[in-house]
Amino acid sequence: MKKKTRLIHGGVGRDPYTGAVSIPIYQASTFKQDGVGNFKYEYARTGNPTREALEKLIADIEGGSRGFAFGSGMAAITAVVQLFSAGDHLILTDDVYGGTFRVMTKVFNRFGVDVSFVDTTDLDKVERAILPNTKAIYIETPTNPLLKITDIQAVSKITKEQDLLLIVDNTFSTPYWQTPISLGADIVLHSATKYLGGHSDVVAGLVVAANDKLGGELHFIQNSTGGVLGPQDSWLLMRGIKTLGVRMEEIEANTRVIASFLAEHPSVEKVYYPGFEEHPGHTIHKNQAGGFGGMISFTVESEEKALDLLKKVQYFTLAESLGAVESLISIPALMTHASIPRERRLELGIEDGLVRISVGLEDVEDLLEDLGKALEQHTPNILKKPAHI
Incomplete structure (x- = not known):
């Protein structure tokens, strides 16, 4: 079966x-x-x-x-x-x-x-x-x-x-x-x-x-x-x-597009997504799983910038949880991982400006436009090297 x-x-x-x-x-x-x-x-x-x-x-x-x-x-x-x-x-x-x-x-x-x-x-x-x-x-x-x-x-x-x-x-x-x-x-x-x-x-x-x-x-x-x-x-x-199968396949397709968009955006300093060949463990995950999932984490310049981003998005709902038909957005340091002491978070790499998104089933063009408008005024001093799937 x-x-x-x-x-x-x-x-x-x-x-x-x-x-x-x-x-x-x-x-x-x-x-x-x-x-x-x-x-x-x-x-x-x-x-x-x-x-x-x-x-x-x-x-x-x-x-x-x-x-x-x-x-x-x-x-x-x-x-x-x-x-x-x-x-x-x-x-x-x-x-x-x-x-x-x-x-x-x-x-x-x-x-x-x-x-x-x-x-x-x-x-x-x-x-x-x-x-x-x-x-x-x-x-x-x-x-x-x-x-x-x-x-x-x-x-x-x-x-x-x-x-x-x-x-x-x-x-x-x-x-x-x-x-x-x-x-x-x-x-x-x-x-x-x-x-x-x-x-x-x-x-x-x-x-x-x-x-x-x-x-x-x-x-x-x-x-x-x-x-x-x-x-x-x-x-x-x-x-x-x-409906898990059809949802995961559509979410996977949306996530690949959004991850590539974020990787090339000048206001984004780093993107965490297993689908990138540069992501540590990419090959291991590819060998043990059939897809890369619907989660992306990325960093902006500061917690202030992250909070500003959350205020500006329209289709990414600020909420705890993940994995739903609607796209969600959060700041782990202030939400899902707030119970971990800050020193420990920073040691792990969970920065104050880290943003986590759970990609949903909305039209990917709407999601890209939403993120683009929210990020457009952010211009960090150092541009990062683009990553590719």
Whole structure:
């Protein structure tokens, strides 16, 4: 089954009870039992037909054993980290999402889970960071917001040699472009609020386990802690996933044009986009993913210039999040990554003048005109060398 077909016909496909081609919203908290212990569904926290259909779908399109749906991306991350115990050590990508950094350094540190943030694009640094109590390596690729690329297969080789788990946040690439389990990952997670939902109308998180053992452990955590996704949001997410393929292809086409425009604009100092041959890790990403995605980050002269740009754009909506049909724009240092101390942000390369855009499905000519008008008065002292795809 090809990818676009699997997005529509994967998992349960249609309702087994009625034949409905759209899985119904089973708005029920509990279910009749035919006898004590004789039931298909027991209680909605443990299992719900609508949520189960979504969970089977994401497992199918990611190529995993079991899927799990949570009330947010952070709830999904929290459930995965709860696989570990006090005294365990995890290695995380240094340029990780601000919410992930916050929960690891402000919440899970209270429970004795130790973390090291490492440039996972450098395999030597990854190996040097492994300690006797290391249990897993957690990577984002591409990262948020600098779009750094980690070689999933290479890190998987390390984790298998060291008997560690490999966890991959696949939010930016989506399973349409990249399937980390096929590259050796043990667990894949998504902020499904983003591309999978795709319409800025649902908050959700998804996790896929590569094997039944991990699947059983994650189900125990999901049922025990209860951060499950409701049936209405599960239905919205399945509806969004059906169009993921066509959305990602159109977004990809728009993003290539906009990235090239920004790379040649005199007011833009630097562009981060994996589709550029000059982008670090371009070849690795090309080999492990089918597309370069819809995210672009770029720098202007200062935070003041960045704020001015945000005031002038019309079709790029100033908002948190990404991956929707509408184009979004943000300043990571003041928004998504504000929870990371400034010194740490600057060390990572998240400058005050860094702007992140999530390219949507608007006409690309309108998007180019919008950015062009907003940037036209910015003229930095040093012109950068144009980059090319």
